[in-house]
Amino acid sequence: MNKIAILPMNVPKSHPRYASLMQREKLIEGVKKNITAIAGLIAHGRGEAFDYLIGERTTENAKKAIRAAVARMQSSKTVLSVNGNVAVLCPEEYVKLAHLLRAPLEINLFYYRPERINAIRNALLEAGAEEDEILVSNKEYLDIESNRKQANPEGIAKAETVLVPLEDGDRTEALKRAGKFVITIDLNPMSRTARFADITIVDNVIRAVPLMVEYAKERQEEAPFDNKENLREAMQIMKQNLEREPDVTSHPAPS
Numbered sequence: 001m002n003k004i005a006i007l008p009m010n011v012p013k014s015h016p017r018y019a020s021l022m023q024r025e026k027l028i029e030g031v032k033k034n035i036t037a038i039a040g041l042i043a044h045g046r047g048e049a050f051d052y053l054i055g056e057r058t059t060e061n062a063k064k065a066i067r068a069a070v071a072r073m074q075s076s077k078t079v080l081s082v083n084g085n086v087a088v089l090c091p092e093e094y095v096k097l098a099h100l101l102r103a104p105l106e107i108n109l110f111y112y113r114p115e116r117i118n119a120i121r122n123a124l125l126e127a128g129a130e131e132d133e134i135l136v137s138n139k140e141y142l143d144i145e146s147n148r149k150q151a152n153p154e155g156i157a158k159a160e161t162v163l164v165p166l167e168d169g170d171r172t173e174a175l176k177r178a179g180k181f182v183i184t185i186d187l188n189p190m191s192r193t194a195r196f197a198d199i200t201i202v203d204n205v206i207r208a209v210p211l212m213v214e215y216a217k218e219r220q221e222e223a224p225f226d227n228k229e230n231l232r233e234a235m236q237i238m239k240q241n242l243e244r245e246p247d248v249t250s251h252p253a254p255s
């Protein structure tokens with residue numbers, strides 16, 4: 001029998017899927033605390049599949065996109081959009097990034113419930129945010145048919161640049177129509193968000209956001225960035241990984 005049982009909240013560090021299991025645990029906790037929507041778990045599952053394809057690491061390609069994203073956010077009026085997945089996966093780093101960029105955080109939910117707004121606000125406060133740094137999308141703004149059409153007049157509505165990690169394609173498209181420069185973190189280079197954004201960081205938020213914090217500690221030079229080429233490179237890396245011989249040796253099957 002394999003001794004490493006997958007017990008909730010008791011994931012052994014030795015487990016080969018430790019990092020992945022911890023992310024799942026955080027999201028399940030997030031659902032219990034009203035922070036994460038159940039659909040957020042499904043979205044995460046889709047992300048996990050693409051994380052396997054990229055090799056569960058931050059590629060040089062993603063680093064290039066991160067550098068370009070930070071440079072843009074440092075030199076324009078930026079708002080960091082917050083959803084229920086980011087609020088449990090990497091809240092401290094996300095708040096740190098907001099501080100370094102002096103950018104507000106704006107809670108914007110696809111599955112809107114007032115108690116979720118409160119739960120996310122509390123998670124951000126616990127992660128080090130100040131009350132006055134947290135905005136909520138509260139006025140009709142975008143031309144789409146969902147709760148996500150809302151934006152805060154002092155936040156996203158006024159911003160030049162919006163960071164929307166794990167975003168739905170409809171809102172990304174509407175943000176583009178509203179004239180925003182859109183930066184996303186999305187493991188799927190083929191999603192509509194990945195394709196419509198101006199800069200797509202093809203990486204897991206859990207790895208990308210801490211790196212954005214590191215880069216944001218120094219001034220990054222703005223340079224031309226071709227997102228189509230960036231997505232092409234990310235897809236190429238996935239393709240190369242798919243063409244490799246199956247590795248049947250590194251994780252012995254349990255006896």
Ligand code: ATP
Binds near residue numbers: 169170194
């Ligand atoms: P789109 O609406 O852009 O076409 P979609 O409908 O396939 O995308 P959504 O649920 O709307 O998917 O958006 C979530 C996106 O976030 C997906 O592309 C998913 O791969 C990605 N994703 C999920 N978890 C993570 C994560 N931890 N880090 C980065 N990206 C993630």
Ligand code: MG
Binds near residue numbers: 167168170
């Ligand atoms: Mg979608």
